[in-house]
Amino acid sequence: MPGSKVKFTFPRVLTARPFHYCPGCHHGIVHRLLAEVLEALDLRERAYGVASIGCACFLYYYYDIDICEAPHGRACAAATGAKRARPELAVFTYQGDGDFAAIGLNESLQAAARGERITAIMINNTVYGMTGGQLSPTTLPGQKTTTTPQGRDPRVYGYPLKVAEILAQFPGVAYCARVAVNTPKRVLEARQALYQAFLAQLEDRGFGYVEVLSACPVNWKLDPVSAARKIDELAETFPLGVFRTWKDEKS
């Protein structure tokens, strides 16, 4: 159309397959953003993704790039092996909070501490999604899950694990941010964070980490709109923002 500008095209990195995610789930938005960033950085031909467990394990259906599957929690270790073997690859992991912060916490922290040149994306929806909504390390105090039917009691189950705040202390971490995708503005900020996290790897700065507060309407037992609003409540415990970036550091 004359005078009009193309603002969006379908990312080449994405396959045409429709997402299988539940209505109101934020995986679809994050997938799209990740695809846009991979394309913006021209990484299709050297991207290496690590698919983990849970709802996002079907990552390989949606991206036209090389993807390997890792066992529960071990994505950061597998990514380390791939990156060390072939440093020219742009290696990323896509993990849930259970995968990254419960069963895989050691591998995640150690890879970050080593400053592995990889990019880790943690989808934090405060529950185990695919297994049916059980307690996760990031479940909020008082939050009801199938294994905390009375709500998470911190005296029994402790307090939510704030992964971004932990990783921000690590000198090996070049970029660390927590974002959300429940408003258009936050979607753009999330895109920028993903971009920076890959840049940290491509510029050989260190470990890149993006945590995305993400809705799980089915396990939260909310409709999609209420679930998206609940993200604001999550952000009180898990504040949004950039916690560490190599750009702040004196070179």
Added chain:
Amino acid sequence: MKPILVKGSEAIALGALAADCRCYFGYPITPQNEIPELMARELPKRGGVFLQAESELAAVNMLLGAASTGVRAMTSSSSPGISLMAETFSYLAALELPAVIVNVSRGGPGLGGIEASQGDYFQATRGAGHGDYHFLVLSPASIQEAYELTARAFELAERYRQPAMILTDALLGQMKEPLRPRKLRIRRYPVEDWALTGAKGRPGRTLRSLFLGPGELRARNLLLQKKYRAMRREARAEVLYAEGAELAVTAFGSLSRIVREAVEMAREKGYSVAFVRPITLFPFPERPYQELSARGVPFLVVELNCGQMVEDVKLAVCGRAEVESWALPPSDLPAPEDIYRRIRRCLARR
């Protein structure tokens, strides 16, 4: 080439280097630390990658990541560490990754001890992880063989797109012997048709083991089983003095050397005793057992465990001849004379 005096563990590391291993990931555990230590010195010099992982879990998953890119990679550990890797062993087999895993085993169960033991035979040959899968398992009996079989493991792993394990023990790992580190002809097989190296000029590629569609997992399993059957052609054994034997004594790995000495003592005294040593533990070399048992030759199976390989021997013999097990739990290292006396008792009973 001039021989060098090295430990078994060092010979394994040198064998890996001879096969152009590019990446090593591991976590220290006795009695195999000479392997990571040698790799830490040598790999970076050759442009390769050495990384000490935070655990055996991390090490074997780093191996998974590196192997998925088509690069020759290895990890090594000892019994308790190998147990920790078991989950990922299942994934390595499922993703059909050519990776080499070394188990310089020690006594168990549990923390056990650091003496020689063959207690991990089941773990190695039956698959320590979940699901229906197998590793290729090679078991050296000398330091020269430790060097050569480790190098060969890389070739076989690549040929079958299949994890391969070197199963040895503290005895062979810690003793010293002359090694001729000769150049080995280790073949390469193409990795370009499956390795994850970035989707340059081709569609994206996936290495996965999750199959939810109707019949998909069944087809996947049948395909893997077909490969395991094809691997049978790699079965190898050392067979001595089979002709006219009245008894066959069989053992694998380091213990087989003591057994062989005992067999030779018996032969010097005029007894007709054969010696059979499996070199591959999976596939198990059934043929010599079938041939000897078809002639009615009974077997004496000697193991440094509570009786594991005897099951494979019985399967191969298939009721055609007697199979006697002499199982020696950890710390029970026999002298050749002990085995010789046992051989004589076996023969006297016949």
